[in-house]
Amino acid sequence: MAQAIERIHEDTVSRSWDQSEAETAALHRRLSDEYGSLNEQDMLAALTEEEFPGRSAVIASFGTESAVLLDIVASVNKNLPVIFIDTGKHFEETLRYRDQLAARLGLTDIRNATPSTALIRRQDRDGTLWQSDPDACCNLRKVLPMRQAIQPFGLIITGRKRAHGGLRSEIEMIEQFGERIRLNPLADWDASRIDTEFTVRDLPRHPLQAQGYTSIGCAPCTDPAAVGGDVRSGRWAQSDKTECGIHFNADGSVSRGDQQDRNNRNQAAA
Numbered sequence: 001m002a003q004a005i006e007r008i009h010e011d012t013v014s015r016s017w018d019q020s021e022a023e024t025a026a027l028h029r030r031l032s033d034e035y036g037s038l039n040e041q042d043m044l045a046a047l048t049e050e051e052f053p054g055r056s057a058v059i060a061s062f063g064t065e066s067a068v069l070l071d072i073v074a075s076v077n078k079n080l081p082v083i084f085i086d087t088g089k090h091f092e093e094t095l096r097y098r099d100q101l102a103a104r105l106g107l108t109d110i111r112n113a114t115p116s117t118a119l120i121r122r123q124d125r126d127g128t129l130w131q132s133d134p135d136a137c138c139n140l141r142k143v144l145p146m147r148q149a150i151q152p153f154g155l156i157i158t159g160r161k162r163a164h165g166g167l168r169s170e171i172e173m174i175e176q177f178g179e180r181i182r183l184n185p186l187a188d189w190d191a192s193r194i195d196t197e198f199t200v201r202d203l204p205r206h207p208l209q210a211q212g213y214t215s216i217g218c219a220p221c222t223d224p225a226a227v228g229g230d231v232r233s234g235r236w237a238q239s240d241k242t243e244c245g246i247h248f249n250a251d252g253s254v255s256r257g258d259q260q261d262r263n264n265r266n267q268a269a270a
């Protein structure tokens, strides 16, 4: 699968998405009015092909539920960029599953977003930042690479669902995400529907699912789900942390990531 990994197209990378938040707010209202009643596949096709041609990308974790969204994406456009945030801390099983799934679905443009080696050397030389400061580690290994990777795109597509609870319980199918639009085609899907779609579409499962993992992120921060716990109960199970931060700021307001971003830039400039 190596040919599909790390492909970055110069034509899109060289042009950052440039639109004000006020313009995006108006666009969000129009898109919600025009497309809000479509089913997930038609909505995805309309937004990627008619509203954001060449400016759309999927963010996928290649976790236990990713295959359904990616199958829908593949049915619309197999060449749509799919961004995988390769933190350097993933399970080997996830990396193999990414390659297997991309090949199976025929996805041609999987983009590995990796952390800055200079920042890693400076902030996490021994690779244990996740233990001492997981927010800083997520910022370094997830938030900053994601922000870099989405620069060219005005439409970001995710597999987030309200059924995951917590901060996700109020998400909309079409959202404003700062200067961008975020599409969550499966926002109102529950675990039962996801499970059914895996069967109907004959999709391969993440290999760790059989071991009790229901939501899968980096290896040091992911456990099998707690007995009776929700789908994300195995994430950062030893702390009260529930999100890595890449999805913060639907309203574009300042977040921990923004502050960390400024700190990083200040340090780099020092």
Ligand code: SF4
Binding pocket: 087, 089, 129, 130, 133, 134, 135, 137, 138, 139, 141, 142, 217, 218, 219, 220, 221, 244
């Ligand atoms: S999930 Fe854990 S290892 Fe991965 S970036 Fe966040 S703190 Fe670091």
